[in-house]
Amino acid sequence: MNYQNTLAFAQEQDQNDPLKHFKARFYAPQVNKRDAIYFCGNSLGLQPKSAQAYLDHEMQNWADLAVEGHFKGDTPWFNYHRLLTASSARVVGALESEVVVMNQLTVNLHLMLVSFYRPEGKRIKVIMEGGAFPSDQYALETQVKFHGFAPEEAIVELFPREGEHTLRTEDILQSIKDCGEELALVLMGGINYYTGQVYDMEAITKAGHEAGAVVGFDLAHAAGNVPLKLHDWNVDFAVWCTYKYLNSGPGGTSGVFVHERHANNPDLPRFAGWWGHDAGVRFQMKKGFIPMPGAEGWQVSNAQILPMAVHRASLELFDEAGMDNLRAKSEKLTGYLEYLIDDVHVGKDVLEVITPRDPKARGCQISMLVKQNARELFNKLMEAGIIVDFREPSVIRVAPTPLYNSFEEVYRFSEILHECLEAVKN
Incomplete structure (x- = not known):
């Protein structure tokens, strides 16, 4: 141009x-x-004018129905998160069964690491971008310590070449190959928050799998920013927030992707909660966790209705725009x-x-x-x-x-x- x-x-x-x-x-x-000229959507997106109506609607349901709002009204809260599923799947390029909106970003990252960072034998290492957003650094630091490893032993940070500001794809792929049988997990941002660089997620995923590792992405700066094809790229898991490019308010809810080959594996270790339990028998309050099929099986607590209402308003704009x-x-x-x-x-x-x-x-x-x-x-x-x-x-x-x-x-x-x-x- x-x-x-x-x-x-x-x-x-x-x-x-x-x-x-x-x-x-x-x-x-x-x-x-x-x-103002607002060029800060990478930190907090602007408020959609439609958000207030969606929020007011659920406030009125709360006023009119109280606890019955979980099962009555036009948007029962019991399944409210499902109102966000199809749009979220379109944003990240996933099957509907592979996504769920829940919790907040770093909480979800920890829940994913419980399932997907499973060090065993000499396969203990994690590759991540050097200077990643602090939440990712802290999450990985504490996860590897939880498993009894020193961060300097288990975490491999990738930095640009001297005199350069961004990572070269060939250097990322070579680092994955070099770690080889010692590599348990590759965890990268989809987009680097500092430089704005988009990583080649498809190539990274392929290389990670060839090395025998699990591959996940923090899409905080990618969801709603660039087109994603998580299912087709064969990504194992991903997490994202909704308050940046997805314009869903400060402290907004978060999203999770779990590829279908994992999402329907009830034997995969996880930290469970009752909202991830089989919905058909959830209110029988019995012992014995039976995970919901798909990504919904990673839910822990009931839905954050008010933040999700704002997110619903924003997602409708994304569906309209494409x-x-x-x-x-x-x-x-x-x-x-x-x-x-x-x-x-x-x-x-x-x-x-x-x-x-x-x-x-x-x-x-x-x-x-x-x-x-x-x-x-x-x-x-x-x-x-x-x-x-x-x-x-x-x-x-x-x-x-x-x-x-x-x-x-x-x-x-x-x-x-x-x-x-x-x-x-x-």
Whole structure:
């Protein structure tokens, strides 16, 4: 695409955007009594305007039905999580039986690790990306300790080559091969939260299985961001949150994928709870756990109805928009943003894009390494009504999301970035 650094070009792209009407279906935060330019959906997505009605509906059911709301009304809570199943399966490329919405992200990650990190003999190692999001680091650290291993012995962290910012796929695959018979698990993020790099999940899964290991992904930054094909890629398990690109509110619920070859194995070790027990006899309150078939068998507690109501509102927007359409716009948005950052004349020597240049190798994010006055630049952007994200020591993450961001906002950002770089020059 031949980008142009003009307002007219940006407005023309918006005029021709088939998803442009979705922007009006979200609330925008205010800065200086004006709508902010919100490029922080990689931390917390904006609120869909429809979310309040879905939430109010369940609040009214609670008021009118109280405990009977579990089995009466138009959306009985007993099976409420199933209202989210089909849409969730479409988002992550799974069979409906392979997904369930429950709990929160790191809780679900621990539940998956109980089942899928099963060290035995010399096969104890876990491969993960170096500098992964802290929750993943802490979860794995404590899981390997639980099994009696030292983290430095069991966890293999992968880092980019010297002078590079992202992992090369061939290096990931070679590390898996090198670990060989010592490898029990590969656990990667689908997208690196810091750089925005999309990992080749299909190739990683294939290599992990060839080494005899289980392969799982934390899709916190991938679900709702890039098209996924977890079933077809033969991924063993995955977890994701819903408050980032899936726009389902702070502390929102989480999702789990368990491939069907595992999901119907009642002998697979797990930490059980009554909501994962056979629904047909659940209320008989008898001893002896009988798991529900599919991913539902990993449920522990009853559904979080209010967060799930918000998530339901958001998922309907994703069904309407379609992940392929969102991805097509996302690649254009980040391409335009990259072009404009490169074209900012002042400060070219202080900004470095550390996100992959190939649009297909990144999500809805461009990460800028700021080599001078990084925190000051971030503060100036925020004061000017640009809501972005700062990550220590000196990276500003800019995430234009296709559901509610526009090309004109990307253009305005570049103008304000230029002004802010002028203001913080030494």
